[in-house]
Amino acid sequence: MAGPGDRYVVGVDFGTLSGRALVVRVEDGAELGTAVHEYRHGVIESTLPDGTPLPPDWALQDPEDYRDVLRHAVPAAVAAAGIDPARVIGIATDFTACTVLPALADGTPLCEVPELRSRPHAWVKLWKHHAAQPHADRINALAHERREPWLHRYGGKISAEWQFAKGLQILDEDPEIYGRAARFVEAADWIVWQLCGVETRNICTAGYKGIRQDGHYPSRDFLAALDPGFADFVAKLDGPLLPLGARAGVLTAEAAAWTGLPEGIAVAAGNVDAHVTAAAARALAPGHLVAIMGTSTCHVVNGTELAEVPGMCGVVEGGLSPGAWGYEAGQSGVGDIFGWFVDHAAPAGVDSHERLAELAAAQPVGAHGLVALDWWNGNRSLLVNHDLSGLILGLTLATRPADVYRALLESTAYGTRMIIEAFVEAGVPIQELVVAGGLTANPLLMQIYSDVTNRPLSLIGSAQGPALGSAIHAAVAAGAYADVHAASAAMGRVDRDAYRPDPERARAYDALYAEYRSLHDHFGRGGNDVMSRLRAIRNAAVERPVAQIDTPLEVVA
Ligand SMILES: Nc1ncnc2c1ncn2[C@@H]1O[C@H](COP(=O)(O)OP(=O)(O)O)[C@@H](O)[C@H]1O
Ligand SMILES: O=C(CO)[C@H](O)[C@H](O)COP(=O)(O)O
Incomplete structure (x- = not known):
């Protein structure tokens, strides 16, 4: 129940097909109201809205669908919560990633420039746009040849899903669009820009989905060797870089009108749907691996040391929460x-x-x-192909x-076991497996994961993990907690050891897993x-x- 002195935050989770808003009480993380808004255009895979055909493996989105989530889901969640919007002190968002768009210098997506609407490369490339595999192959071949120091931070291969492969595809296939793109921005940062009117970049997507390590992107020299036209790609990416939970700015009058929230409240730095969930599952301590299982699965875990894990998506300092090395791996289809x-x-x-x-x-x-x-x-991890x-x-x-x-x-459980074993073999200890996401609702699947991995499974105590994780970051950005760790402890929820492995089934799965490995x-x-x-x-x-x-x-x- 909402009380008269309570303070609230709003978390908004931008998924693959819809966006969900959640109203959360700052003091204890109680979830008071939620609403979902389906994207009108969903995933644009075969033709653009005007009928322009798309080649295979393309996956685009319409950024106006994201604004519609702010217009519809946020007010609906506030209404469902029955709270006074004046008591909301902050908003934070999380996004699928690498979901990335070319934009003008003021943030206008190129697909909203009238003469560019029929150009496929002007649209948002969704995380599962897989048509940049040849470009990822080129990046990887050259990086190996030149022994680029950052390559091992990405398990030895950059994915076709990430920023540099998608950017190089644009340059290759539509150089005019590439030239018009003053900014190449993760949707995670673009939505924050829409909310507070200030362009920022977050440490999470810059590290995992861009190639930013130890304060640097790949050198101009490397990019020019890929293609002379690509030499200045980093200029399109660079911007004020914020740690997770930082305040990016305050809600503009325009965004206040969209959402019905008070103008001037804190807007948190952008974040990724998977990474933000670790805070909601109270899993920020080292060794607590969170598998966020939905359309795809992301595996994220904090570690105290820097290790190189073959086939992982990446390791980023502060990528999951400040003060630790955050590791990510994933399965592109689950x-x-x-x-x-x-x-x-x-x-x-x-x-x-x-x-x-x-x-x-x-x-x-x-x-x-x-x-x-x-x-x-x-295959995202471990084969990156x-x-x-x-x-x-x-x-x-x-x-x-x-x-x-x-x-x-x-x-898919065998795929997760491969990932866990790769972490452990590389020296990243995994003490606990916590599952979040829509697939926690399938008890057979959960028991299979427990049996195949021969580990107890803890479940996040929320059906809205990413949105709750965002709300936690909103509370930090609004100054209600000193840091994400404190906010996660107060507002997150986990049901420890909800599933336990059966020794006989686990043994039987060992034999099947050996067959999986060999295939x-x-x-x-x-x-x-x-x-x-x-x-x-x-x-x-x-x-x-x-x-x-x-x-x-x-x-x-
Ligand atoms: N009971 C179920 N068992 C297994 N898979 C399911 C079940 N219900 C839905 N799915 C699949 O789960 C995915 C949706 O997961 P969800 O977590 O809701 O979405 P998202 O990943 O977009 O956040 C879809 O791919 C759907 O086919
Ligand atoms: O790569 C990812 C995060 O790093 C996710 O897989 C991607 O964002 C899609 O997530 P979901 O399956 O929940 O829609």
Whole structure:
């Protein structure tokens, strides 16, 4: 219940398909009201809103959809909470990342410049835009050749999802758009710019999604060697860099009118949906790995020492919270893979998560005879290759939909186990596994993760982890707490050891995991590059107009 002397903060989580606002009491983190606003354009994958076609592997968004979240979800959350908006003292946001846009010097997205609306490269590139893989390959090859010192901070490879690959793709494919982009800005920072009218950059996206290490981006020399036109790319990225929980500015009159919140309240520095969740799960102490499981999974953990973990997304000082080395790894497809099966493969009658999970839960481990590789959306960690694709091995005439569904759930658990083992082997201790995100609602999935990793699983005590994490950062930015650690202790929630591994199932999974590992290495580490070849064949086929496909008409006749 809201009390008359209470103070509140608002956290806004910008996800892949929607934005959610949450009103939280500063003193104890109580969640008082929430609202979701679906993006009108969702993920723009096959054509721009005006019908301009997009090539394969593209994923764009419309920045106006983000402003609409401020206009709709924030006032609705405040109304649901039944509080007096005048008692809100701060707002903070978190975003998917690397979700990045080219903009004019004043922050206007290039896709909002009328003559540029039909140019695909003028739009926001969503984190899962995977068409920059050739550009990531070029960056990685040159960085290895030149032994660039920052490469090991990214597990030895920069991802096609990150800023430099996406920026280089723009330069390569639409140099005019590249030239018009005075700023190349993470949506995480752009939304803060919209709220407070001041352009800032946050240490988290600059480190993990840009390549900013030890105070520097890659050298001009390196960028010029990639492409002379790319030499000054960093000038588009640089800006006042803020630690997490810092105050970026105050709410402008315009943003106050959008949100219904008081003009002049604190606006926190930008942050990432995954990273901000660690504070909500009270998991900022070293060794508490948080897996934020939804469309994709991000794994974040603080460490006291700097270690190089092959295949991780990155390690950034202060990237998760000030005063520690924050590590990130991830799986690009998790809930999306289960969703694909339900929507496109499961027959009517068993085409719901609930029904498939119920049938799959009745099976002993291994009874389906299947093992799958969870690469439906490429592989972020440990292989960092978005040309990889999915595989299901062991199908027979006896295989039923629930068997495949279970194998897909398990495949993502094996992927997480690979990541945990990579951290531990590289000297980053993992003491606790905490799960957050929408997939915590699937008990079968949670038990499988506990059994496959042979670890107890703690669950975040909130269904709105990222939004609560943002609210915690808003409280710090507003000066209610000395730092993020203190705010997390007072406002975060975790249910410790909610799932425990069963020793027999864990043993059975060890055998299946060994099979997963060997398939993983075979298809992902050069044993057989068939997945890359299939991707190239597909790309050539879809890029060719149908009329040019060589149909052997005489044979058909
Ligand atoms: N009961 C379920 N079991 C497994 N996957 C699910 C279930 N319900 C939804 N999903 C999948 O989870 C994803 C949504 O997760 P969520 O955490 O809500 O979203 P986001 O990652 O965008 O924040 C979708 O990909 C959907 O297909
Ligand atoms: O890369 C990430 C964070 O670093 C996330 O995977 C990305 O932001 C998408 O998150 P979600 O699956 O929750 O929509």
